[in-house]
Amino acid sequence: xxxxxxESSGPVPRPxxxxxxxxxxxxxxxxxxxxxxxGDNSLELSLAGNDSxxxxxxxxxxxxxxxxxxxxKEQALDFLVSQEEAPPRExxxxxxxxxxxxxxxNHFSLSFILFxxxxxxxxxxxxxxxxxxxxxxx
Numbered sequence: 424x425x426x427x428x429x430e431s432s433g434p435v436p437r438p439x440x441x442x443x444x445x446x447x448x449x450x451x452x453x454x455x456x457x458x459x460x461x462g463d464n465s466l467e468l469s470l471a472g473n474d475s476x477x478x479x480x481x482x483x484x485x486x487x488x489x490x491x492x493x494x495x496k497e498q499a500l501d502f503l504v505s506q507e508e509a510p511p512r513e514x515x516x517x518x519x520x521x522x523x524x525x526x527x528x529n530h531f532s533l534s535f536i537l538f539x540x541x542x543x544x545x546x547x548x549x550x551x552x553x554x555x556x557x558x559x560x561x
Contacts, residue, residue, distance in 0.1 A: 440476035484528035499533045499547040502554035514538040
């Protein structure tokens with residue numbers, strides 16, 4: 424006699440959280456992610472959190488950063504292109520904002536992709552609201 428199908432073997436739905444201004448987040452572990460759309464551009468926002476949602480201090484910090492995002496993005500690009508042998512700024516596209524430290528909500532990073540640099544992610548790390556470090560990930 425065949426066994427009844429095991430309904431628990433299907434995909435497990437990812438936890439979600441709705442924020443009034445930042446939108447719908449989905450979780451992977453303690454990392455909560457949403458996509459912010461502005462005109463033709465989109466930005467992946469990732470925040471540290473817990474089982475119930477992103478941390479409140481980080482959603483507040485992210486909201487403040489999004490409100491002045493053009494300025495923050497320009498700061499990051501200025502820092503990025505000031506580095507030795509940096510490509511032109513117009514070749515970079517900002518694709519992500521991460522706030523991962525509850526104890527330091529003014530420490531965050533912006534990630535960029537570079538036209539022609541397949542698979543490369545350029546990350547500008549901010550501390551106390553100022554760009555301090557640049558890293559490139561494959």
